[in-house]
Amino acid sequence: MTATVPANARSSLASFYDSVIGKKVVMAVTGLILFGFVVVHMLGNLQIYLGPQAINRYAELLRVSPGLLWGARLVLLGAVGLHILTALQLAKRKMDARPQGYQKYTPTTSSYASRTMLWSGPILAAFIVYHLLHLTVGSVHGDFREMQVYHNVVSGFRVIPVSIAYIVAMAALGIHMHHGVWSLFQSLGVAHPRYTPLLKKFAAAAAVVVVAGNISIPVSVMLGILK
Numbered sequence: 001m002t003a004t005v006p007a008n009a010r011s012s013l014a015s016f017y018d019s020v021i022g023k024k025v026v027m028a029v030t031g032l033i034l035f036g037f038v039v040v041h042m043l044g045n046l047q048i049y050l051g052p053q054a055i056n057r058y059a060e061l062l063r064v065s066p067g068l069l070w071g072a073r074l075v076l077l078g079a080v081g082l083h084i085l086t087a088l089q090l091a092k093r094k095m096d097a098r099p100q101g102y103q104k105y106t107p108t109t110s111s112y113a114s115r116t117m118l119w120s121g122p123i124l125a126a127f128i129v130y131h132l133l134h135l136t137v138g139s140v141h142g143d144f145r146e147m148q149v150y151h152n153v154v155s156g157f158r159v160i161p162v163s164i165a166y167i168v169a170m171a172a173l174g175i176h177m178h179h180g181v182w183s184l185f186q187s188l189g190v191a192h193p194r195y196t197p198l199l200k201k202f203a204a205a206a207a208v209v210v211v212a213g214n215i216s217i218p219v220s221v222m223l224g225i226l227k
């Protein structure tokens with residue numbers, strides 16, 4: 001038996017995705033998946049402070065079930081792909097709606113936020129490609145050893161320009177998360193005047209914790225705390 005989606009259900013899904021609110025919901029849901037990944041990944045990364053055995057074991061655990069690992073990778077890849085595609089479509093719509101630009105441009109809070117998303121997003125996309133080649137594939141790492149995460153991270157961050165590139169990317173991640181986490185609540189309709197200050201504080205705190213946790217690793221290597 002093959003499962004078929006009724007034509008009217010398919011077309012209403014397509015017209016929902018075609019609407020601005022539909023695209024914002026897709027940005028919010030995929031953003032939420034990526035936010036969850038970034039928090040869990042940062043907690044996993046911090047195990048480096050427990051020593052080589054702990055972090056290397058974490059990598060081994062990841063590979064115990066290849067089905068689960070590849071399932072999670074596909075969800076992540078799908079979320080990143082859809083997030084980028086939808087962001088480009090939304091940006092194009094905005095440009096098409098106002099191709100001439102403003103006579104006198106006065107930046108507002110929301111245009112400041114969306115402008116920062118448009119440069120922090122591409123920096124993050126480039127970082128993810130570099131990061132996978134650096135610490136997962138190892139092709140841009142001078143001394144990569146299969147399954148030896150502790151060694152790969154410490155020897156990788158001993159190269160100062162690499163550590164600086166990671167720190168810059170983490171700053172972009174912080175800015176992207178700060179605006180992104182707050183606006184995903186708005187897109188999902190969770191924002192309410194009463195909760196707005198709390199949600200804004202949550203978005204800022206989450207960004208600071210993730211960025212500080214991740215940045216501490218290259219900084220600790222450069223200071224000789226991790227060796």
Ligand code: HEM
Nearest residue numbers: 038041045059073131135136149153166173214215217218
């Ligand atoms: C200083 C910060 C970071 C460190 C030290 C770090 C470390 C690592 C390491 C060691 C791996 C390889 C794990 C393994 O193959 O066993 C990895 C994989 C990965 N990292 Fe990071 N990471 C950092 C930040 C980030 C950020 C900010 C993102 C996303 C925006 C990210 C996304 C990924 C992804 C998607 C993978 C591949 C996971 C897989 O195997 O499918 N990482 N990271």
